[in-house]
Amino acid sequence: xxxxxxxxxxxxxxxxxxxxxxxxxxxxxxxxxxxxxxxxxxxxxxxxxxxxxxxxxxxxxxxxxxxxxxxxxxxxxxxxxxxxxxxxxxxxxxxxxxxxxxxxxxxxxxxxxxxxxxxxxxxxxxxxxxxxxxxxxxxxxxxxxxxxxxxxxxxxxxxxxxxxxxxxxxxxxxxxxxxxxxxxxxxxxxxxxxxxxxxxxxxxxxxxxx
Amino acid sequence: xxxxxxxxxxxxxxxxxxxxxxxxxxxxxxxxxxxxxxxxxxxxxxxxxxxxxxxxxxxxxxxxxxxxxxxxxxxxxxxxxxxxxxxxxxxxxxxxxxxxxxxxxxxxxxxxxxxxxxxxxxxxxxxxxxxxxxxxxxxxxxxxxxxxxxxxxxxxxxxxxxxxxxxxxxxxxxxxxxxxxxxxxxxxxxxxxxxxxxxxxxxxxxxxxx
DNA sequence: CAAATTTACTTAACAATGTAAATAATCCTA
DNA sequence: TAGGATTATTTACATTGTTAAGTAAATTTG
Numbered sequence: 395x396x397x398x399x400x401x402x403x404x405x406x407x408x409x410x411x412x413x414x415x416x417x418x419x420x421x422x423x424x425x426x427x428x429x430x431x432x433x434x435x436x437x438x439x440x441x442x443x444x445x446x447x448x449x450x451x452x453x454x455x456x457x458x459x460x461x462x463x464x465x466x467x468x469x470x471x472x473x474x475x476x477x478x479x480x481x482x483x484x485x486x487x488x489x490x491x492x493x494x495x496x497x498x499x500x501x502x503x504x505x506x507x508x509x510x511x512x513x514x515x516x517x518x519x520x521x522x523x524x525x526x527x528x529x530x531x532x533x534x535x536x537x538x539x540x541x542x543x544x545x546x547x548x549x550x551x552x553x554x555x556x557x558x559x560x561x562x563x564x565x566x567x568x569x570x571x572x573x574x575x576x577x578x579x580x581x582x583x584x585x586x587x588x589x590x591x592x593x594x595x596x597x598x599x600x601x602x603x604x
Numbered sequence: 605x606x607x608x609x610x611x612x613x614x615x616x617x618x619x620x621x622x623x624x625x626x627x628x629x630x631x632x633x634x635x636x637x638x639x640x641x642x643x644x645x646x647x648x649x650x651x652x653x654x655x656x657x658x659x660x661x662x663x664x665x666x667x668x669x670x671x672x673x674x675x676x677x678x679x680x681x682x683x684x685x686x687x688x689x690x691x692x693x694x695x696x697x698x699x700x701x702x703x704x705x706x707x708x709x710x711x712x713x714x715x716x717x718x719x720x721x722x723x724x725x726x727x728x729x730x731x732x733x734x735x736x737x738x739x740x741x742x743x744x745x746x747x748x749x750x751x752x753x754x755x756x757x758x759x760x761x762x763x764x765x766x767x768x769x770x771x772x773x774x775x776x777x778x779x780x781x782x783x784x785x786x787x788x789x790x791x792x793x794x795x796x797x798x799x800x801x802x803x804x805x806x807x808x809x810x811x812x813x814x
Numbered sequence: 815c816a817a818a819t820t821t822a823c824t825t826a827a828c829a830a831t832g833t834a835a836a837t838a839a840t841c842c843t844a
Numbered sequence: 845t846a847g848g849a850t851t852a853t854t855t856a857c858a859t860t861g862t863t864a865a866g867t868a869a870a871t872t873t874g
Contacts, residue, residue, distance in 0.1 A: 430832065440853050442833075451832070506716065511780040528784055545806070554785045555769070555799045562772025563765075570721045574738055575764045589765045596755070597806045611821090640861065650824050652862080661861065 409447045411437045416454050417461070421499050425507065428455075452509045456517075459510040462500035463523035466493050473530075479537035480544070480598055486534065487560050487590045494564035495583055506565055531557060543600045552597075559593055619657045621647045626664050627671070631709050635717065638665075662719045666727075669720040672710035673733035676703050683740075689747035690754070690808060696744065697770050697800045704774035705793055716775055741767060753810045762807075769803055 415436035419428045430451060434441040448454050470489055476482040494501040503510060514521055535556065536549040544552065563586050566572050576585045625646035629638045640661060644651040658664050680699055686692040704711040713720060724731055745766065746759040754762065773796045776782050786795050 429830080431830085442854085443852055445833070446851070505781060506775070506779060508779060515780075525784055547802070550785060551795070551798055551802060554782070554795070555773075555802055558772030558776060558799065559765070559769045560772070561776055562768030562770070565716070565775055566768060566771055569716060569718060571715060572764070574735055575760060585761070585764070588761055589768065592757070592761060592765055602812060639859080641859085652825085653823060655862070656822070 405447070408437075412444055412447055412454065413457055413461070417458060420458060420503075421497075424499055425502060452513050455503060455507070456510050456513040458500075459503045460523060462497070462504045463527065465497065465500060466490075466504070467523065467527070469493055470530075479534050479541055480594070480600070483534050483538060483556065484590070484594050486531065487556070487594070488587065490560045491564055491583070491586050491590065494568060495586075498568040501564060501568060505561060506569075528553070528557075543598055545597075545599055556593075560590065563589060615657070618647075622654055622657055622664065623667055623671070627668060630668060630713075631707075634709055635712060662723050665713060665717070666720050666723040668710075669713045669723075670733060672707070672714045673737065675707065675710060676700075676714070677733065677737070679703055680740075689744050689751055690804070690810070693744050693748060693766065694800070694804050696741065697766070697804070698797065700770045701774055701793070701796050701800065704778060705796075708778040711774060711778060715771060716779075738763070738767075753808055755807075755809055766803075770800065773799060 412433060415433045416428055418436065419432055428451075430444050431441045433454075434444055444454075448457075469492075470486070473482055473485060473489070476485055494505075532549050532553045535544065535553045538544040539546045539549060539552075567582055567586060572582065576582050622643060625643045626638055628646065629642055638661075640654050641651045643664075644654055654664075658667075679702075680696070683692055683695060683699070686695055704715075742759050742763045745754065745763045748754040749756045749759060749762075777792055777796060782792065786792050
């Protein structure tokens with residue numbers, strides 16, 4: 395049916411309009427400044443129209459959350475070129491930190507805010523994006539173990555640890571908890587990268603004897 | 605003057621009443637369920653009375669935030685007994701994780717939520733509690749370096765790294781991001797402790813040759 | 815001790831928020 | 845073109861933080 399098909403398309407277009415407006419507010423003014431009324435203003439519809447396309451506000455945020463994972467994935471395209479798994483792990487960490495520091499609002503939604511996870515549980519859906527990212531991390535860590543860069547052991551446990559480390563850095567940084575450690579803002583990213591260096595060097599066993 | 609003195613005391617008592625009520629709501633129902641009106645209900649005053657004792661809602665949260673650091677500090681009393689600095693570092697991590705997992709709302713306020721930090725900047729005050737905690741961490745790390753447990757280097761950078769690691773674990777856990785890694789809730793704390801073990805073992809150079 | 819003033823508190827109100835129900839406009843089909 | 849379905853808007857409500865104005869009691873002052 396050509397007509398219902400076109401309708402579907404229109405519906406999707408307005409959905410996209412809403413998401414775009416939300417994202418604009420979201421990235422420019424931050425999480426808590428995204429209101430239904432502001433979104434409605436931007437797309438030039440009445441506030442309640444938004445509810446014809448999304449169940450509620452959290453539903454919108456959940457979609458942005460997904461979009462964030464897509465963005466992050468795109469930024470990781472350069473990883474495939476790196477043969478050495480430890481170097482790749484290092485680069486993954488760098489990319490992760492870089493993404494978090496340049497897209498703090500997205501990072502917030504993806505890894506800090508509670509709302510999207512509630513939606514995820516409520517929708518009981520798959521969340522393939524996140525799981526895929528985890529999968530890539532675990533695979534790289536496993537490869538590091540096989541090739542003698544990391545102590546052999548539970549690759550999932552080590553992956554969790556690596557993730558925790560970089561997440562700790564980023565989330566402390568964007569929530570302004572590192573001011574005592576790093577008073578100058580422009581030093582933040584360099585210091586974080588140094589910290590990552592230290593971490594990778596410490597877990598790397600490839601240069602050790604006995 | 606006995607009268608103004610008594611008045612001061614009363615004023616402080618009501619402040620405490622407000623803080624206690626806030627804390628009750630806060631720990632029992634969580635951050636976003638603390639409203640001025642609910643606080644007022646609990647202490648049986650009108651909502652606006654709260655504003656006679658605190659500048660605004662964030663001011664209340666800031667005071668709870670401080671209280672959290674005090675609590676955490678009290679829970680660290682057992683650290684002084686530990687002579688071995690690496691063991692002490694390990695125990696610090698364990699305590700940190702334990703505190704976060706048993707007082708998620710406090711942890712949220714102390715290390716995740718943005719509001720208290722805004723207040724801190726606005727009040728431009730000292731935040732001795734937090735700084736003292738950092739100081740203890742750095743001192744322990746430095747001692748680990750001196751005694752040959754950790755690679756010699758920038759103790760502050762390593763401290764930042766250690767903190768980031770445990771903060772990453774706790775904040776991912778309490779924001780429900782570890783469900784893919786650790787599906788069973790009761791396994792969460794054990795796995796986190798395992799992760800900490802792995803971390804400490806990896807940074808410990810005391811057993812290595814060359 | 816009476817008048818004036820300060821203090822402690824409440825009532826009323828405002829503006830912003832998410833969201834639901836009722837209503838209107840538009841569109842498609844018979 | 846009439847009528848039902850879809851899409852949008854208007855109204856409305858409850859909740860939020862917060863301010864301004866009002867009031868009664870306590871305290872100070874003459």
